[in-house]
Amino acid sequence: MITVVKKFPVATYVLDTYWKFAAERQEIFFNRIAGKTVLTNDPILLKYKFTNAYRAADRVSQYLISRVIYHGDQSPDEVLFRILLFKLFNKIETWEILSHELGLLTWENYSFKSYNQVLHQVLQAGETVYSGAYMMASGKSSFGNDRKHENHLKLVEQMMHGHLAERVQEATSLEAVYRLLLSFPLLGPFLAYQYAIDINYSNLTNFSEMDFVMPGPGAKDGIRKCFKSLGGYTEADVIKYVTERQEQEFERLGISFKSLWGRRLQLIDCQNLFCETDKYARVAHPEVGGLSGRTRIKQLYLGNYYGISYFFPPKWGLNDKLGRSTGQSA
Incomplete structure (x- = not known):
């Protein structure tokens, strides 16, 4: 040997x-x-x-931590829903438009039709709903919709219906959270890791960022x-x-x-x-x-x-x- x-x-x-x-x-x-x-x-x-x-000191991360994660219902499903919804677009303005038009953004009151309508109106006005920080696949091959944001909303639904919050809480390591996220469509290794870090800002997990x-x-x-x-x-x-x-x-x-x-x-x-x-x-x-x-x-x-x-x-x-x-x- x-x-x-x-x-x-x-x-x-x-x-x-x-x-x-x-x-x-x-x-x-x-x-x-x-x-x-x-x-x-x-x-x-x-x-x-x-x-x-x-x-964690960056403007978008600060908004996520203070205005999304720790602002609102702290039940696991609601915290995870807010994190996923925010990070899919990763744009403060998109979150604020959704909040302005729909009120509190909650999984309990989530409606694909309502969210889709607001985002569609933003796009019709010539604005973008995504930040330029991350590139994400359109998802048409996975969810079948022509518009990228529609497929991403469907991804959130799939994650939530898959009891992801409960599975995240049961995870024994940061890498295990990463592996859970990686098992869903559209999330490659880089985005799965970034999302795992964002989830770890919350009380859903408490792993060291050195893990x-x-x-x-x-x-x-x-x-x-x-x-x-x-x-x-x-x-x-x-x-x-x-x-x-x-x-x-x-x-x-x-x-x-x-x-x-x-x-x-x-x-x-x-x-x-x-x-x-x-x-x-x-x-x-x-x-x-x-x-x-x-x-x-x-x-x-x-x-x-x-x-x-x-x-x-x-x-x-x-x-x-x-x-x-x-x-x-x-």
């Missing part, structure tokens, strides 16, 4: 950029909270739009830019590797990283940071190619930030710290 000895991943200079980006993006986060007019001097971060270092990670296409691109060899490891292994080494890496680079009030970067955060580093490197390191071959960053920073009253899952124990600190060193 031949034993294969894995070597440690071999980093490129872009890995230093990964950590510097994480620290500067987090600095912007705290500068905004402090009301500073100068958020950063980084020309790339000033010109282009990037997500936060911590996924499991599933790299998305953007993260895989970023990993290939940060490492010239993975040493026989998978992309998921590499994400775990850098997440575990975060304090040593910040110390190596002389960076005083401001954590999320003592919460370390988790696997989901480091996964996202690889995706953002992929984008950042298109401008900062155009000589370094990734898997996709993309060379431009599409989304510009528009400076349309408005204040967010930050609220994190209460089980994290962060909310009582929000008004007392502007960050701590990791």
